Amino acid sequence: MVSTQWALPRLVVAAPASGHGKTTVATGLLAALRRRGLTVSPHKVGPDYIDPGYHALAASRPGRNLDPFLVGAERIAPLLRHGASVPTPADIAVVEGVMGLHDGAVGRRDYASTAHVARLIEAPVLLVLDTTAQGRSAAALTLGMAAFDPAVRIGGVILNRVGSPRHETLLRDALAEVGVPVLGAVTRAAEVAAPARHLGLVPVAERAPESVAIVTALAELVEATVDLDAVLDLARTAPPLTIPAWDPVTAVGGPADAERPVVALAGGPAFTFSYAETAELLTAAGADVVTVDPLRDPTLPAGTRAVVIGGGFPEAYAEALAGNATLRAELADFDGPIVAECAGLLYLGRSLDGVPMCGRLDLTARMTGRLTLGYREALAVTDSPVARAGEPVRGHEFHRTTTDPTHGDRSAWRWDDAEHGFVSGRVHASYLHTHWAGHPAAARRLVEACR
Template sequence: MTDATTPWALPRLVVAASASGHGKTTVATGLLAALRRRGLTVSPHKVGPDYIDPGYHALAAGRAGRNLDPFLVGADRIAPLLRHGASVPTPADVAVVEGVMGLHDGAVGRGGFASTAHVARLIDAPVLLVLDTTAQGRSAAALTLGMAAFDPAVRIGGVILNRVGSPRHETLLRDALAEVGVPVLGAVTRAAEVAAPARHLGLVPVAERAPESLAIVAALAELVESTVDLDAVLDLARTAAPLTAPAWDPLAAVGGPAGGDRPRVAVAGGPAFTFSYAETTELLAAAGADVVTVDPLRDPALPAGTRAVVIGGGFPEAYAEALAGNTALRAEVAAFDGPIVAECAGLLYLGRSLDGAPMCGRLDLTARMTGRLTLGYREAVAAADSPVTRAGEAVRGHEFHRTTTDPGHGEQAAWRWNGAAHGFVAGRVHASYLHTHWAGSPAAARRLVEACR
């Protein structure tokens, strides 16, 4: 790569499957770790709004895991965001993109929009298809052909056989795929599988179990090294055409830093608040903020000089008692008079209680776990002016939670979608269940910095 605008022959590939649960994360994370062990600089990416898989990717690659989601940021930003992520902090030798759900599964009601196949087209990358071969023989070849023929613009360059039952089973599968001209680049047996522990919203985030997560990533690296032809994978990645889109630039996205001093913005982190996009802090810094991290589980106070707080998503329900025990920070957040932006977990933390455990009490709501999963993309309209929105503004976001709040929205709601009000705007607080990707609405970062002044 020479600069952010000239074509860049970045080797890259997309790891996909025919459905969820077939081994995409195992293969993608193992590839990232194994390629890094070879001394390569690897850029990790994830299709869709997922926060948890990128944590494992980051651990494997040694740099931030980033999301590529056309629904949240717009199709025209996908290639620029890939190029940006592969450039920061240093240019990558190869990029590995893990898909979402099945290869052709996109936003509900929108055909293949925001699917793994859609992203593969947008970044002009070959697909490495992970096949769950449980109770399957020659039909694996037919499935592969069908996945390829469904969208001829998507190029399946090879497959990884997963959950292979025996050497004989592997031979049968390889012979069948050879018949249709699709190379097999690796085979993982059922006995060799490595799994990360799961919870009600997916895998347990890396930050919650760092030593165990390191061991899992190391095991995945060894698994891929012993079962996958890494040279063939790299050869496939090198068939990607040069990236011609210029790199996304957070400074340009926010229009340059706002005038004045650099207000300190505290962003929640630690095990209870792991859901965030790397571009959020980049945009805040580009807008002129001094971004620092606060861990509501352990830090007794906001960082000195904090003038705004951003509290993203995570699993506060798993840490409710510990969060409640940090009474000093809860009291400070309750009394804080600067702008506060909260999404999902942040909304729960600002309420009076979560499953009976006292929270900050900044918002007059109670929250509790339920047995119902609320999940999906949302097209929202801002219901009021706030530190990050202007009334009437359209935003795309995503919901992902098993909790509910009482009431479900404030006297002044944050958003409206599907004819209903959602979230809370109270003074300088903006809080709701909606997760947003600020690369798709960068004005939010600039407005928050300006609101600090």
């Protein structure tokens, strides 16, 4: 475990609200700094899986999430340090915020907000402003954002979607009045907009060539419009990190014995929702983690003893998933533990929008027009390969589908006075997404279940 101080330059890219261009600026910064020869560590506040995919493509290392609700506030700085340390130490960490700077978990003030994370990691904030329909008021907005929480230091502003040189001059003059430096002015550039879907941006894995082109365009845009030297100077004002790095081996207590069972982790375009720490914790607990793509791989990896199927967009690939009949049949008969979250739940059912799935669980699923979204505080209802009955777990929901029935005779979780999910034999499946860094016992329990 690393315990010495580390003067890691770092900053948080935030905005007054969603839609101001945080992902555009953060991804462009990551790519532009990497093109300078720097090793850049990408991070995202909140539970989002999709933005970190673009970050990873830009930085050429895993995009990692920093979510106090899911993992606990005490793990945020250690997880930042861990992510910035592997596979090699980074020269700078760029953290993209979530929603508006001060927007936290509902009913918890600013807990789990971008401002909360900025305080926890002692990082300056680079505020992104959508200036499409404002002029001098941008300065008032920035001043209010800075004064709302004096413990959060706004070190500079990126003006986004600037319409003209005259518009930029007006904005710069206004920001100078309140003493906040402008570190860049990004012009409107529709050609670098990533396409969206019902749950947000289309994941990188689904459109790799186009995603590479988008990231390249973002790098060039930021290089042309942002003062990268000033951004680096701002990042270097962050104080040294003194808290030890999070360590997956310590978190799970080390491997139980010499045997290393194979755990298949679903990946590929249909199953892109997975935190990097999941594989790290399983490996630390003694497993050999091998990726399986249910769209293309006809069988599970040789020697597979357990399967983890995370979230994604199976509804966009239902026909292709159905076409891989050999893997569906193998999963229907697989006698090892299976852990499935959201998309994995749908894939294990009988059908999705009438298209046949694995049939391992006696349920049907369909798309709806309703978005189910939010943090959840759950209790495990049934002993399973990832939790003991009565154990509390924090997670989040993010889907537009529903299942019939909504839970099994032996349900997985209980929250809001209702039961959710399915425990059937050695299968644990539900809509709840969890971050195992906040629940490392899940990895240890799953590997032990393999044995």
